[in-house]
Each structure stands twice: as structure tokens, then as C-alpha cells.
Amino acid sequence: DGGITQSPKYLFRKEGQNVTLSCEQNLNHDAMYWYRQDPGQGLRLIYYSQIVNDFQKGDIAEGYSVSREKKESFPLTVTSAQKNPTAFYLCASSTTGISGANVLTFGAGSRLTVL
């Protein structure tokens, strides 16, 4: 089945540590996205990539980094510079770029908790 796989589903981190969240898609989608979701709030865009080896900052990129070395993969690193990293992280992909009429397909999410 085609889809987006995020791992791990749950992750605990000590303050000061970097962690990397994995996102893999086999939908042959060009564009991939990372969103952050906090309780009672909508999804906020962290980073997006419309093509391999290229990515742009979203609305809340500070404290995060990404890479897009392969079309299928878009890992997100939550660095120690992110002051409030505890959240639910969602990866998504779409056939067209960010400015096209596109339906995002989402992964199941990764819940990060900082201890």
C-alpha cells in the first residue's frame, strides 16, 4: 500500500539533545512537508521541500533542520535550540508544489516529549 511512514511514533528526549524524526513516502510525491501540532491549535508549517536537494523554511523553522537527499525521505531534526519541542509532529506529501492545488497526504505522526 502506498503511504507515508513516520517513525518513531513516540520519542522521549532529554533537554539539550538533538533528535531526528523519520519520514518516508512511497507515493512518488515531489513535495514533502513537516508540521507541528500543539493541543487546541491548528497545524503550523515547519519546513517544506518541493524537490530533492531543496527545501524552504515554513512559519516556525527556528530550532529545526531538514534534509532532502532522496525523493522518498524528508527527515526532521529537532535541535536543542528549539525551546519548546514537546509536540505532535506530522509529515505530509503532495503531488504538486506548495503553491499548487494539492491535497496533502499525512503520516500517522510522531509524538515528541522532552523530559
Add this chain to the structure above:
Amino acid sequence: GESVGLHLPTLSVQEGDNSIINCAYSNSASDYFIWYKQESGKGPQFIIDIRSNMDKRQGQRVTVLLNKTVKHLSLQIAATQPGDSAVYFCAERAYNQGGKLIFGQGTELSVKP
């Protein structure tokens, strides 16, 4: 409906009744809208979309209505079932914001058996 704040708007309906979830958007340049359903602990799932040149679009048990005059979007769910219990998000795309999808806060739908 959508609103700013830490507490999700909630809607409680009886099984079998129709549900109406509302969403107000602010950008008159928005030309495309999507409704997503998110069950607890899962990623959002696409329900239905509508372009700004339409007023209404129907799917299976769902209807989206768009009123551009008052910048209002609604999702109607017919014969609501317990499996419809979830958080529902609307998202808008506006060309004057780089064409990104902007998500609303969400509305929690609770279906009572």
C-alpha cells in the same frame, strides 16, 4: 466553529443526526479549501475539497458549502455515526501567502450513541 485559543470548539451530536461544522476564513484571496478529519493519535485524513468558483460540493455523506461573501465554510455530515467522532480541520490556500495551506484550529465532534 474556528476560533483562536487553546481549547478546541466542540460539537456534540446524537448518532443518526446531521452535523454541521463551521469554519470562518479571513483571506479573500483564498481560492481553495480542504476539510480534514483527524482521529485521536493519528494524522489528518482528507475528506473533501472545494474551489472558490463553487458554492457546494457533495461527497459520500458529506457536503461542503462555501459562502465567499461572508468568508464562511461549512462541512455537513449526514446521519452522523460514532466513527465520525474526531477533530475536523478546514484549510485554505491563498495565493497572496505563497499558496500555502493555512489550517484552522479545528473542531472536535463527539457523537453520542
